[in-house]
Amino acid sequence: MNKPTAFIFDLDGVITDTAHYHFLAWQALAQSIGIDFDAAFNENLKGVGRMESLELILQKGNKANAYTLVEKEAMATQKNEHYKELIVKMTPDEVLPKIPELLQRLQQSQVKIGLASASKNAFTVLGCLKMLGDFDYVADAAKIPNSKPAPDVFLDVAKHFGLDSKYCIGVEDAAAGVESIHRAGMFAVGIGDVSSLGEADILFPNTAAIDVDAIYRAYDQWFKQQA
Ligand code: BG6
Ligand code: MG
Numbered sequence: 001m002n003k004p005t006a007f008i009f010d011l012d013g014v015i016t017d018t019a020h021y022h023f024l025a026w027q028a029l030a031q032s033i034g035i036d037f038d039a040a041f042n043e044n045l046k047g048v049g050r051m052e053s054l055e056l057i058l059q060k061g062n063k064a065n066a067y068t069l070v071e072k073e074a075m076a077t078q079k080n081e082h083y084k085e086l087i088v089k090m091t092p093d094e095v096l097p098k099i100p101e102l103l104q105r106l107q108q109s110q111v112k113i114g115l116a117s118a119s120k121n122a123f124t125v126l127g128c129l130k131m132l133g134d135f136d137y138v139a140d141a142a143k144i145p146n147s148k149p150a151p152d153v154f155l156d157v158a159k160h161f162g163l164d165s166k167y168c169i170g171v172e173d174a175a176a177g178v179e180s181i182h183r184a185g186m187f188a189v190g191i192g193d194v195s196s197l198g199e200a201d202i203l204f205p206n207t208a209a210i211d212v213d214a215i216y217r218a219y220d221q222w223f224k225q226q227a
Contacts, residue, residue: 048176090129139153151183153180
């Protein structure tokens with residue numbers, strides 16, 4: 001059976017669920033400029049970069065052209081400062097179910113473990129979860145030219161490991177992330193709902209349901225179809 005050499009994980013929604021903290025920080029910012037912001041709209045922001053998220057919120061409030069770039073950068077900074085106040089209180093209890101067991105199994109079978117997050121706060125979050133030592137490489141989002149759905153961040157991790165994409169498996173909870181994995185030429189594991197992640201090569205409803213043997217079987221079939 002063909003086996004992958006690396007697993008490359010998204011952070012927010014895969015390793016831990018920071019979506020609620022992003023929600024609280026964006027909601028406070030939106031309300032301060034008179035834009036309604038609820039949990040349903042927050043779903044649109046999963047996997048989307050900071051400035052792109054702000055643009056979506058401004059569009060929702062019909063304020064897409066109401067601010068200068070300098071003002072928008074100040075708003076994004078304000079949101080991020082609030083977000084950082086919330087995430088520094090995170091503890092290892094907030095690692096999603098079965099993720100520690102999965103990483104341990106991969107480590108034991110000498111599979112490389114990488115992190116490909118759009119978040120510039122990834123190192124802070126991993127530090128609070130006490131997980132910095134669990135990853136062989138963490139991509140630095142500040143140095144990645146194009147954010148998801150572009151393939152750059154997954155390719156950065158594969159390049160660091162010196163691996164061709166076809167030996168890498170990406171794990172994502174957002175449609176933009178699954179597209180990013182596929183554009184990088186990798187096998188995609190989706191965590192979530194078929195309505196948004198139907199393009200994934202294998203899908204699990206949540207992290208507790210991840211079945212590594214099922215991933216290996218599906219990857220083997222996929223690998224044989226690669227050139
Ligand atoms: C992604 C999140 O992982 O990172 C998005 O799903 C977030 O919601 C993006 O906007 C960027 O994160 P940050 O921490 O750099 O603002
Ligand atoms: Mg995510």
